[in-house]
Amino acid sequence: MTRRISTLLSTVAVAALIGGCSLLTSVPEPVTVESRIAGLETEGLDVSAPVEIRWNAHMVPWITAESDADGAYALGYVHAHLRLGQMEILRRAASGQLAEVAGPLAADLDQTLRTIGYRRAAEANYPALPAETKLWLDRFAEGVNAYVARLDELPHEYRLFAFEPKPWSAIDVLAFGRLAGSDVNWLVSIGLLGLTDREDWPEIWDEVMRFNGGSLPSIAELEADRDGGRLLAALLFTLGGDARAGSNAWAVSGARTASGAPMLATDPHLGITVPNIWLLAGLKTPSFEVVGMMPAGMPVFGLGRNRHLAWGATNLRARSSDLIDVSGLPDSAFTTVREEVPIRFGFDRDIEIRVSPYGPVITDAPMVDDPQGRQLALRWVGQGGSDELSAYMDAARATGVGEFHAAMESFAIPGLAFVLAAADGDIAIGTAARLPARPHGAPGGLVVQPPESGEADPWNTMLTASSLPWIVNPEKGFVASANNPTAEAVTPLTIFDTPPDRIAVIESHLRPAGNVDREFMAKLQRNTHSPSAVVLRDTIVEAAEKAGLGSRVPDELAEWNGDYEADSRGALLLEGMIAGLATPVYEALGEVDVLEVVSRWAWFRMKLARDLLRLTPEQALTALEKGFEEMEAAGEEFAIWGDMHRVQLRHPLANAPVIGGRYIFGDVPTGGSNETVMKSAHSPAGERHWAFYGSQARQISDMADPDENHFVLLGGQDGWLNAEGFSDQLPLWQRGDYIRLPLTRTAVEAGFPTVTVLRPKE
Numbered sequence: 122m123t124r125r126i127s128t129l130l131s132t133v134a135v136a137a138l139i140g141g142c143s144l145l146t147s148v149p150e151p152v153t154v155e156s157r158i159a160g161l162e163t164e165g166l167d168v169s170a171p172v173e174i175r176w177n178a179h180m181v182p183w184i185t186a187e188s189d190a191d192g193a194y195a196l197g198y199v200h201a202h203l204r205l206g207q208m209e210i211l212r213r214a215a216s217g218q219l220a221e222v223a224g225p226l227a228a229d230l231d232q233t234l235r236t237i238g239y240r241r242a243a244e245a246n247y248p249a250l251p252a253e254t255k256l257w258l259d260r261f262a263e264g265v266n267a268y269v270a271r272l273d274e275l276p277h278e279y280r281l282f283a284f285e286p287k288p289w290s291a292i293d294v295l296a297f298g299r300l301a302g303s304d305v306n307w308l309v310s311i312g313l314l315g316l317t318d319r320e321d322w323p324e325i326w327d328e329v330m331r332f333n334g335g336s337l338p339s340i341a342e343l344e345a346d347r348d349g350g351r352l353l354a355a356l357l358f359t360l361g362g363d364a365r366a367g368s369n370a371w372a373v374s375g376a377r378t379a380s381g382a383p384m385l386a387t388d389p390h391l392g393i394t395v396p397n398i399w400l401l402a403g404l405k406t407p408s409f410e411v412v413g414m415m416p417a418g419m420p421v422f423g424l425g426r427n428r429h430l431a432w433g434a435t436n437l438r439a440r441s442s443d444l445i446d447v448s449g450l451p452d453s454a455f456t457t458v459r460e461e462v463p464i465r466f467g468f469d470r471d472i473e474i475r476v477s478p479y480g481p482v483i484t485d486a487p488m489v490d491d492p493q494g495r496q497l498a499l500r501w502v503g504q505g506g507s508d509e510l511s512a513y514m515d516a517a518r519a520t521g522v523g524e525f526h527a528a529m530e531s532f533a534i535p536g537l538a539f540v541l542a543a544a545d546g547d548i549a550i551g552t553a554a555r556l557p558a559r560p561h562g563a564p565g566g567l568v569v570q571p572p573e574s575g576e577a578d579p580w581n582t583m584l585t586a587s588s589l590p591w592i593v594n595p596e597k598g599f600v601a602s603a604n605n606p607t608a609e610a611v612t613p614l615t616i617f618d619t620p621p622d623r624i625a626v627i628e629s630h631l632r633p634a635g636n637v638d639r640e641f642m643a644k645l646q647r648n649t650h651s652p653s654a655v656v657l658r659d660t661i662v663e664a665a666e667k668a669g670l671g672s673r674v675p676d677e678l679a680e681w682n683g684d685y686e687a688d689s690r691g692a693l694l695l696e697g698m699i700a701g702l703a704t705p706v707y708e709a710l711g712e713v714d715v716l717e718v719v720s721r722w723a724w725f726r727m728k729l730a731r732d733l734l735r736l737t738p739e740q741a742l743t744a745l746e747k748g749f750e751e752m753e754a755a756g757e758e759f760a761i762w763g764d765m766h767r768v769q770l771r772h773p774l775a776n777a778p779v780i781g782g783r784y785i786f787g788d789v790p791t792g793g794s795n796e797t798v799m800k801s802a803h804s805p806a807g808e809r810h811w812a813f814y815g816s817q818a819r820q821i822s823d824m825a826d827p828d829e830n831h832f833v834l835l836g837g838q839d840g841w842l843n844a845e846g847f848s849d850q851l852p853l854w855q856r857g858d859y860i861r862l863p864l865t866r867t868a869v870e871a872g873f874p875t876v877t878v879l880r881p882k883e
Contacts, residue, residue: 146281148783152844154180161202161877162271167263168194168881175873179860180838180846183403183412183873192406193257195879196420197264197289199402204840205269206278207396208418209286210773215296216240217462222282225467233486234300235460236474242504243295254511258291261420265289277842281774297418298510299503302534306616307442307499310568311489314444317568318492326568367391367619367815369646369798370433370540371601371627372548374594379638380825383542386642387424387433388819389414390800393811395770395786395848396840399423399818401832403862403869411517412830412862414818417840421513424820426830428864429520431542431822435602438615439536439554441502443570445479448496450572454478479572480504497569500580502555507533512553522549522593529553529586536614538602544824550600551591552607552614558582559612584612599631603798620723622652622796639831642821643857648798653726655683658695660730661702661748668742673749675756687763687792694752696765696794700807701751703729705744709736720805723796755807763790768801769811770836770848786836786848789855821859828868831859 158176166172170187172195177183182199186192200208213219217234219227247255269286279286367390375382391398399414402422413425424433447454455475462470475482483489483499491497508531515528522541529539529551536554541547557579573579590608592600603623606614630645662679665671678698681691707716710732722728736744759765770787777784791812793801801812816835823829835854839846853859863869 146277149277149841149843152841154178154839154845154849155875157202157839157841157844157846158875158877162268163877164880165882166194166198166267166879168879170881172879174199174877174879175869176875176877177860177873179401179849181401181403181860181862181873183405183862183869185405187407189253189406189408190256190260192404192409193260193420194264194267196402196404196415197261197266198268198879199264200261200400200415200418200420201265201268203400203838204396204417205265205286206276206842207840208265209276210278211297211300211418212289212293215243215300216293220467220470221463221465222284224465228462228464228467228470229487231462232470232472233488235462235472236481236483236486237499238474238481238504239299240292240296241458242299243292246506246508247292247295249506250508251511254508254514255291257420257514258294258510262289262291262294276840278774294419295510299534301416301419302503302509304440304442304501304503304535305436305438306440307444307501309617310442310444311483313568314489314491314497367604367800368433368435369601369603369623369627369816370435370538371599371631371645372431372433372540372542372550373631373634373637373642374548374598375546375824377598377635377637378823378825379636380823380829382544382823382825383546383548384637384639384642384824385426385431385433385540385542385822386646386820387435387540388646388799388816389424389434390815391817392814393768393771393801393817393835395772395836397817397834397836399834400838401834401860401862403864403873409517410864412832412864414820414832421510422517423513424818425517426820426822426827426862426864427517427519428827429544430522430525431820431824431830432516432525433540433820434537435540435604437536437538437552437554437606438604438617438619439552439556440559440613440615441534441536441554441556443479443500443557444483444568445477445498445500445572446495446569447477447479447482447498447572450477455482495569502583503534505533507531507555509533521545522547525549526551526586526591532586538604538607540600540602542822542824547594548600549591549593550602550607551586552589552610553586554584554589554614556584556589556612556614558584561613579612584610589614597632601627601631603627620653620727620796623798623800625652626650626798639821639823639829643819643859646799646816646819646821647792647857649685649792649794650683651685651726651794651797652683653724653796654685654692654695654794655681657699657726657730658683660733661695661698661745664733664741665745665749668738668745670742670745670749678752685762685766685792685794685797687761687766687790689762689792690756690760692762692794693759693765694756696762696805697752697755697807698748699726699729700755700805702733702744702748703805705740705747706732706736709740709744725795725805751807758808761790763792765806765809766791766794766801766803767809767811768835770851771811772842784842786843787851789851791855819859828861828863828865830862830864832862833859 168191173185175183184195217231220231370387372385378384403412411427413422458474477498479498479500484497512532519525532553533555541549559579604619605624677690678694685692707713768791772784775781775784793799795802800815802814821831833853834850837846837848837850
């Protein structure tokens with residue numbers, strides 16, 4: 122979801138600048154961590170007792186409060202200090218209020234976001250929350266507002282867009298949570314609508330499904346499948362975004378670790394942008410003692426550790442939505458919601474949102490179209506009642522696997538596979554989601570479903586964490602997830618699987634491992650091996666030999682081991698070959714219009730290998746010759762993969778015209794590729810390019826010691842542009858180093874020596 126958000130921010134940046142915001146607003150001057158901390162106002166705040174905030178050298182806060190309410194307030198105060206500019210744009214996206222600052226170019230986007238109804242869902246959910254959760258949310262928002270009220274200088278984003286801050290509320294926080302939980306499946310389905318009127322749509326869908334849920338095919342299997350139907354899109358980018366969802370997480374039993382206690386490693390895969398979507402923090406109140414990663418602007422520890430338990434997570438791609446054809450329903454079946462979209466530099470837009478018994482009519486939105494002219498409603502679990510915030514709060518206080526599992530009963534979106542390591546020796550993997558009770562074998566592959574009612578409607582029964590798979594202490598001594606389903610469930614968990622590259626590599630290293638330590642876990646998090654790339658390489662080599670071009674295959678490619686290390690020559694040559702080969706392959710097949718879609722699809726290498734085998738000998742010869750030309754050109758321009766494949770710390774404003782170069786804060790070589798454990802996703806390219814998606818935060822925790830928790834962000838902790846803490850973790854990231862986030866008081870005092878105290882009003 123984060124890359125979708127990043128693209129929304131880019132749209133806002135470009136639209137606002139074109140709309141008349143100042144091109145003369147310069148990036149702030151560099152400022153040190155010490156100066157940023159010293160700039161925090163600390164007097165006369167709405168806390169019942171002093172709140173201590175200790176800071177380390179990377180501007181990570183460790184908050185100690187005498188009450189939970191004061192802890193939530195302090196979190197809001199600190200989040201705003203670190204990320205207010207980022208938070209404001211995300212808040213506007215969730216509520217469909219981008220055109221208010223960006224102008225007419227964002228109006229259609231606002232209308233579409235409002236049709237989906239993230240904010241309506243938040244407003245409907247808030248009254249049903251437990252009193253404790255409401256207080257936590259309200260106090261967090263009060264902390265944000267207290268910080269804004271004391272600002273002497275607004276963040277750069279406010280000044281660039283020339284708008285004033287507005288008060289925050291609990292609804293704002295909940296709405297962003299709904300946006301962040303958008304379902305991969307309905308985003309994919311909306312993208313596939315354009316194909317459903319094709320005569321060969323059933324064959325297209327069959328091929329999509331053949332790529333999901335299977336193991337990596339061999340060349341022989343590819344050869345046998347060479348006459349299969351065309352795959353046009355399995356994961357289509359919609360609403361300007363990316364329908365991917367990635368991450369790795371694994372836990373190892375204490376019987377196989379050096380410390381004798383379980384260990385956990387997790388690294389979320391999201392859009393590569395700065396500020397990072399995560400910020401690091403520690404918190405101690407009467408109810409909480411926790412360290413970990415928090416989404417900016419949300420008072421939850423999405424990934425983290427308390428004294429008893431560490432947790433990681435991966436997106437399950439859970440099928441929590443349907444597109445329903447409501448064309449045949451009478452007008453009386455719909456209700457109408459009327460809203461006004463404020464538009465800067467333009468006339469405000471009055472919109473009508475029709476809501477069917479199954480959800481809002483998404484095809485009424487200007488950015489969603491069905492070629493068959495159907496009226497389609499979005500039926501999504503996220504539009505109903507659920508309480509992820511309470512689930513995360515209870516999980517952060519859990520003393521064992523059982524309590525964590527019970528905490529997830531109210532959790533619905535996005536469906537996650539949680540991986541747990543406990544100080545009592547347990548390890549576990551489990552599914553947290555709310556899913557309709559669809560039977561296996563049902564026509565779940567249809568992009569558009571007919572209306573159902575009564576006993577035929579699977580949405581009458583919703584499955585939750587208590588009835589979905591949870592595995593505790595398996596005999597193999599480890600649990601792992603790389604977006605693959607946790608186990609067979611009573612209902613289909615997903616439609617669109619990820620390729621098995623990452624989970625296969627993770628399990629191949631964990632299965633024989635003993636004496637596992639932090640160095641082992643960190644090395645595995647940076648693993649760059651891609652089994653599917655090896656299959657594609659072997660297919661290309663075999664095809665070249667058949668075409669009489671075997672002599673053009675360089676030894677560095679033929680002998681390449683499949684590792685996308687930054688210093689790999691073989692990875693560079695394969696990617697140069699792919700960049701040259703892809704277009705002529707699909708031109709020969711008459712499918713050039715699908716290349717842009719499939720080139721960013723997780724299964725692209727396997728599809729390209731199979732489609733190469735579909736060509737006639739003459740077509741293959743032409744395509745391979747072009748591939749070799751591009752490969753050789755890339756090999757002449759660049760020496761190794763990292764020369765061509767880069768990580769760039771880009772603020773979303775880097776996409777703006779004229780001034781975009783001001784907002785690039787780092788450009789370094791990197792290893793990894795689309796389906797490596799250390800993911801750094803990219804499109805086919807024989808020229809210098811930048812990863813747009815992938816590993817952007819890491820955690821390792823050893824349950825033998827409450828202080829052995831290690832985290833790092835790709836970028837930095839501070840969202841103030843050009844500040845020292847904005848990008849200071851990039852060197853750590855490159856080296857595979859981490860920041861220690863301890864739990865014991867002695868270690869916190871030693872590692873977080875700078876102290877500020879929020880003091881109550883006199």
